[in-house]
Amino acid sequence: MTKCLRCSRAVTTTNKRTGKPYIWCDACRKWKATYDKEYRSRPDVADKLRETGLQRRRKNVTKKADYDKARRADPHIGQKIRRKKREHYAQNREEIRERQNRRSLTPAGRLAIAASSTNRRARLKEAGTLTSQDIENVYVRHYTTFSSLTCEYCRMPITEDRPHHLDHVVPLAKGGANSVDNIRVVCAPCNLRKKALDLCVFLRRLPEYFRLDLRS
Numbered sequence: 465m466t467k468c469l470r471c472s473r474a475v476t477t478t479n480k481r482t483g484k485p486y487i488w489c490d491a492c493r494k495w496k497a498t499y500d501k502e503y504r505s506r507p508d509v510a511d512k513l514r515e516t517g518l519q520r521r522r523k524n525v526t527k528k529a530d531y532d533k534a535r536r537a538d539p540h541i542g543q544k545i546r547r548k549k550r551e552h553y554a555q556n557r558e559e560i561r562e563r564q565n566r567r568s569l570t571p572a573g574r575l576a577i578a579a580s581s582t583n584r585r586a587r588l589k590e591a592g593t594l595t596s597q598d599i600e601n602v603y604v605r606h607y608t609t610f611s612s613l614t615c616e617y618c619r620m621p622i623t624e625d626r627p628h629h630l631d632h633v634v635p636l637a638k639g640g641a642n643s644v645d646n647i648r649v650v651c652a653p654c655n656l657r658k659k660a661l662d663l664c665v666f667l668r669r670l671p672e673y674f675r676l677d678l679r680s
């Protein structure tokens with residue numbers, strides 16, 4: 465019989481994961497859980513924990529991506545993850561949309577959104593993961609060539625009516641990499657027209673697209 469290291473009462477429960485008895489009794493573990501919860505909710509502690517958690521997540525982006533990828537690849541777990549996600553979205557549609565809108569108001573939020581939507585498409589093809597930093601590098605490279613946001617295919621300026629997308633030069637559908645090298649800042653019309661066309665086919669057709677643009 466194990467004795468609780470805190471109060472010396474008998475410990476009757478075992479840790480299901482390890483199969484070993486706990487070192488503290490149920491009452492003491494319950495006390496500890498309440499204490500920890502209160503401690504973590506102290507404003508100064510909560511801030512600190514949020515910050516260290518963020519740092520850890522930022523440091524382990526690739527590791528986490530690999531871990532998630534392996535979990536999604538497991539038929540049983542993958543199916544469960546997808547079902548939970550669908551349910552969660554259905555139940556919290558409004559909140560999720562509002563949070564997304566708030567994120568899109570800050571530069572860091574926009575980079576994260578761009579990274580995750582590009583990753584989402586890539587994940588379907590398991591083509592690698594981009595970080596916010598990678599997406600920032602795409603824009604940094606863009607501004608070394610162009611003084612303002614410009615479509616890298618048709619060279620038209622990006623405006624409110626002509627928003628920009630990030631396009632995979634070699635489409636993921638054709639085995640293209642989800643990497644900075646394979647991504648261009650392009651206008652929405654170009655991106656939508658290019659879709660899964662080969663880049664060279666698309667570029668040959670650019671003039672006719674322009675004539676269509678001028679007429680409409």
Ligand SMILES: [Zn+2]
Nearest residue numbers: 468471489492
């Ligand atoms: Zn105890």
Ligand SMILES: [Zn+2]
Nearest residue numbers: 615618651654
């Ligand atoms: Zn364009």
